[in-house]
Amino acid sequence: xxxxxxxxxSPTSVAVIGASHNPTKIGHVIFKNFLERFGGRVYPINVDxxxxxxxxxxxxxxxxxxxxxxxIIAIRAEAVPKVLEECGEKGVKACVIISGGxxxxxxxxxxxxxxxxxxxxxxxxxxxxxxxxxxxxxxxxAMFFPENRMKRPNRGKISFFSQxxxxxxxxxxxxxxEGLGISxxxxxxxxxxxxxxxxxxxxxxxxxxxxxxxxxxxVRDGRRFLKVVKQVARKKPVIILKGGKSxxxxxxxxxxxxxxAGEYLVYSSVxxxxxxxxxxxxxxxxxxLKVFSKQKPPKGRRxxxxxxxxxxxxxxxxxxxxxxxxxxxxxxxxxKLLRKVLPPHAVVNNPIDLTGDxxxxxxxxxxxxxxxxxxxxxxxxxxxxxxxxxxxEIVEFLGKLNMKKPIVCCSAGSExxxxxxxxxxxxxxxxxxxxxxxxxxxxxxxRYAELERTKK
Amino acid sequence: xxxxxxxxxSPTSVAVIGASHNPTKIGHVIFKNFLERFGGRVYPINVDxxxxxxxxxxxxxxxxxxxxxxxIIAIRAEAVPKVLEECGEKGVKACVIISGGxxxxxxxxxxxxxxxxxxxxxxxxxxxxxxxxxxxxxxxxAMFFPENRMKRPNRGKISFFSQxxxxxxxxxxxxxxEGLGISxxxxxxxxxxxxxxxxxxxxxxxxxxxxxxxxxxxVRDGRRFLKVVKQVARKKPVIILKGGKSxxxxxxxxxxxxxxAGEYLVYSSVxxxxxxxxxxxxxxxxxxLKVFSKQKPPKGRRxxxxxxxxxxxxxxxxxxxxxxxxxxxxxxxxxKLLRKVLPPHAVVNNPIDLTGDxxxxxxxxxxxxxxxxxxxxxxxxxxxxxxxxxxxEIVEFLGKLNMKKPIVCCSAGSExxxxxxxxxxxxxxxxxxxxxxxxxxxxxxxRYAELERTKK
Numbered sequence: 001x002x003x004x005x006x007x008x009x010s011p012t013s014v015a016v017i018g019a020s021h022n023p024t025k026i027g028h029v030i031f032k033n034f035l036e037r038f039g040g041r042v043y044p045i046n047v048d049x050x051x052x053x054x055x056x057x058x059x060x061x062x063x064x065x066x067x068x069x070x071x072i073i074a075i076r077a078e079a080v081p082k083v084l085e086e087c088g089e090k091g092v093k094a095c096v097i098i099s100g101g102x103x104x105x106x107x108x109x110x111x112x113x114x115x116x117x118x119x120x121x122x123x124x125x126x127x128x129x130x131x132x133x134x135x136x137x138x139x140x141x142a143m144f145f146p147e148n149r150m151k152r153p154n155r156g157k158i159s160f161f162s163q164x165x166x167x168x169x170x171x172x173x174x175x176x177x178e179g180l181g182i183s184x185x186x187x188x189x190x191x192x193x194x195x196x197x198x199x200x201x202x203x204x205x206x207x208x209x210x211x212x213x214x215x216x217x218x219v220r221d222g223r224r225f226l227k228v229v230k231q232v233a234r235k236k237p238v239i240i241l242k243g244g245k246s247x248x249x250x251x252x253x254x255x256x257x258x259x260x261a262g263e264y265l266v267y268s269s270v271x272x273x274x275x276x277x278x279x280x281x282x283x284x285x286x287x288x289l290k291v292f293s294k295q296k297p298p299k300g301r302r303x304x305x306x307x308x309x310x311x312x313x314x315x316x317x318x319x320x321x322x323x324x325x326x327x328x329x330x331x332x333x334x335x336k337l338l339r340k341v342l343p344p345h346a347v348v349n350n351p352i353d354l355t356g357d358x359x360x361x362x363x364x365x366x367x368x369x370x371x372x373x374x375x376x377x378x379x380x381x382x383x384x385x386x387x388x389x390x391x392x393e394i395v396e397f398l399g400k401l402n403m404k405k406p407i408v409c410c411s412a413g414s415e416x417x418x419x420x421x422x423x424x425x426x427x428x429x430x431x432x433x434x435x436x437x438x439x440x441x442x443x444x445x446x447r448y449a450e451l452e453r454t455k456k
Numbered sequence: 457x458x459x460x461x462x463x464x465x466s467p468t469s470v471a472v473i474g475a476s477h478n479p480t481k482i483g484h485v486i487f488k489n490f491l492e493r494f495g496g497r498v499y500p501i502n503v504d505x506x507x508x509x510x511x512x513x514x515x516x517x518x519x520x521x522x523x524x525x526x527x528i529i530a531i532r533a534e535a536v537p538k539v540l541e542e543c544g545e546k547g548v549k550a551c552v553i554i555s556g557g558x559x560x561x562x563x564x565x566x567x568x569x570x571x572x573x574x575x576x577x578x579x580x581x582x583x584x585x586x587x588x589x590x591x592x593x594x595x596x597x598a599m600f601f602p603e604n605r606m607k608r609p610n611r612g613k614i615s616f617f618s619q620x621x622x623x624x625x626x627x628x629x630x631x632x633x634e635g636l637g638i639s640x641x642x643x644x645x646x647x648x649x650x651x652x653x654x655x656x657x658x659x660x661x662x663x664x665x666x667x668x669x670x671x672x673x674x675v676r677d678g679r680r681f682l683k684v685v686k687q688v689a690r691k692k693p694v695i696i697l698k699g700g701k702s703x704x705x706x707x708x709x710x711x712x713x714x715x716x717a718g719e720y721l722v723y724s725s726v727x728x729x730x731x732x733x734x735x736x737x738x739x740x741x742x743x744x745l746k747v748f749s750k751q752k753p754p755k756g757r758r759x760x761x762x763x764x765x766x767x768x769x770x771x772x773x774x775x776x777x778x779x780x781x782x783x784x785x786x787x788x789x790x791x792k793l794l795r796k797v798l799p800p801h802a803v804v805n806n807p808i809d810l811t812g813d814x815x816x817x818x819x820x821x822x823x824x825x826x827x828x829x830x831x832x833x834x835x836x837x838x839x840x841x842x843x844x845x846x847x848x849e850i851v852e853f854l855g856k857l858n859m860k861k862p863i864v865c866c867s868a869g870s871e872x873x874x875x876x877x878x879x880x881x882x883x884x885x886x887x888x889x890x891x892x893x894x895x896x897x898x899x900x901x902x903r904y905a906e907l908e909r910t911k912k
Contacts, residue, residue: 150842164767243770246777256766282890310712311620314699321702386606434738
């Protein structure tokens with residue numbers, strides 16, 4: 001059944017089974033999503049065949065006089081097997097069962113029944129009990145979250161799978177807020193058929209996916225998982241947030257997704273072994289996605305910090321050491337170059353402290369030297385915009401820089417800062433609100449780079 | 457000289473020495489701040505006695521025909537000793553030397569000279585090389601940061617000292633963004649006279665200070681520091697962020713504030729011994745301030761998690777275990793009560809998973825039971841607002857709760873969420889964007905509570 005996941009994301013025609021006349025119902029929201037976003041043909045299915053949103057409604061998928069690639073099923077659990085059978089007869093090859101009420105509430109029997117039907121017809125199934133799937137390019141949007149509650153991220157290069165529907169939908173909303181672009185999203189729910197391994201494999205091959213991101217509580221087939229991530233993580237960054245790291249978390253995962261979250265140490269060592277980038281918590285997950293979306297991996301661990309606040313330089317240095325990044329002192333030659341463009345009270349070391357009267361010019365001159373230098377592999381830039389001497393032209397100057405090496409920035413504050421930070425991010429420099437988060441993102445990128453080199 | 461710091465924060469008259477005619481100059485910004493915010497009398501001092509902002513200017517502080525309590529000095533370093541001498545003759549008892557150009561650039565001689573003058577007249581000095589001081593109640597504002605760059609936080613109960621001026625000003629701006637209210641702020645710069653120990657002692661006695669917060673790189677008198685924090689931390693929460701935790705960070709601190717940041721382990725154990733709450737990084741500093749500002753310490757470690765997203769419950773559980781918080785299973789009696797108000801598919805355990813179709817009523821009913829229960833000491837509330845069944849009335853319902861025990865919330869998302877989150881915070885519940893941050897804040901509050909009980 002390899003390779004059969006394409007139909008989920010690039011169907012030419014879709015049936016929404018359980019498309020509802022009631023605007024507050026899941027089946028209505030999903031049908032509306034397709035009408036608004038999807039380029040292909042959409043067929044609403046409901047026993048009540050009065051039109052929905054002005055569209056002709058079919059009593060059964062079998063009444064549709066067209067080939068159907070993808071069926072979204074949002075009806076009560078008990079009715080799903082019959083409908084699935086009809087999908088099979090119709091020749092549908094991809095089904096998403098949104099409905100809950102299966103193994104997660106002890107109805108394993110109902111799930112097994114569906115499994116047998118799917119197998120009989122060679123259908124791939126996502127779900128049941130899922131928050132849906134999403135493709136920013138094709139416009140497939142089977143997520144039942146209204147847009148005012150859950151913003152849809154822009155088109156981008158991240159494909160994201162989540163075992164938890166709530167984590168999936170909240171993270172999608174946050175990706176939109178953070179400006180992280182997405183290719184595909186899958187909430188795989190009870191994983192009756194399609195699971196994390198299938199998705200990682202598929203995203204690994206998918207041309208529109210450059211970064212693979214996932215939230216998982218547990219995997220069912222450890223051996224396959226090991227094999228799949230080993231293969232895929234060699235090609236693309238795979239960033240995973242693992243739930244169920246502790247004994248109480250594992251217990252919670254068991255009642256949540258019936259996952260054997262298992263010994264975290266095993267997962268952790270699999271991640272390390274295979275080159276999976278593990279985000280230790282939610283925030284890191286987003287921080288890592290941002291840096292991998294915007295910057296190329298550095299050639300080594302040698303970081304130079306450029307700051308206009310000494311205290312922030314100290315905090316960044318602390319985190320660099322903690323993360324295993326190096327902060328070598330600039331050579332005498334480089335120091336000489338730096339002193340030429342800096343006032344005597346600036347600190348020419350590492351961190352390079354431009355001090356509290358730093359101007360945009362001072363930043364530009366120093367960054368030019370750092371970009372050219374062979375003594376450093378990456379730059380950690382700290383820009384505190386509270387300080388009145390630093391003008392808005394800093395953005396324009398950063399835009400002019402020849403980005404010969406990866407650069408990550410730390411800046412934070414109220415409106416004035418927020419406005420400039422957005423502009424800095426728009427020129428491709430990821431900005432983090434604290435020095436520690438900026439350093440951890442850079443460290444993740446650096447570790448990935450080392451893995452990349454090991455492979456060659 | 458004990459107790460002599462009051463004049464810095466509640467002067468009746470202030471002289472701004474170096475008040476400038478040029479709106480871009482530090483001396484102008486500070487004078488303007490006083491005119492706009494300060495209730496008492498303000499005298500601008502400048503050799504050019506043409507009016508500034510319509511106010512009569514004095515050539516020397518000695519020309520002022522009034523008692524002056526506080527002098528803010530913002531002139532070039534070389535001229536400071538003479539002016540300080542005049543302040544002494546005038547009977548001023550509190551001076552803030554904003555000017556840089558002293559020991560931080562090797563001019564220890566100039567600093568020593570000032571020290572001798574201050575001693576001769578019994579003057580207390582903050583600085584030199586400081587970002588200023590601030591009192592939200594009296595309107596003392598000697599910070600040279602324009603308001604569009606650095607917002608001033610509202611009046612509140614936190615007093616904050618910072619060894620670094622940049623950390624101080626950026627954090628002030630962020631406190632305003634985060635809605636954290638402040639009483640007093642001091643950037644103590646080179647600490648020629650007033651240092652962290654004086655400030656902690658003073659804030660400990662100050663009636664308008666309920667929470668003491670500080671950023672420090674190193675202390676000069678370890679023995680006194682130990683004695684002071686031991687005493688003060690028994691009375692009020694003292695939250696400290698330490699810069700220079702690593703060898704490279706210590707090196708950076710040395711070139712920044714000439715601090716012997718010293719062995720971090722020593723600091724860390726002093727913090728533990730004395731009951732100082734250590735924020736391990738910038739973000740925790742704010743997260744801890746928020747929880748201490750809004751909630752009372754819990755009676756014990758037993759947390760109940762209430763969530764509408766299973767995955768978030770799992771992540772929160774993981775962090776609880778990591779932080780040493782307990783998640784006991786509810787008793788059969790409590791489970792029975794919970795089942796009465798919950799649908800069968802809800803998970804009645806810990807976390808209590810209200811699941812993806814949770815309504816505001818469901819939350820209210822469960823939270824009422826949790827508030828009354830003697831089985832738990834605090835509540836971790838997870839509210840994912842992406843989910844369409846959860847209405848805006850959740851805010852109103854939370855407002856009705858009888859807050860018998862501390863409650864901390866996790867919620868995040870785009871506009872819809874942001875709007876409701878602000879409202880939840882306004883009713884006194886601190887909200888964090890990730891489960892991990894919410895748990896760490898609650899854990900800090902819990903550890904403090906245990907310390908409180910040990911004292912009794």
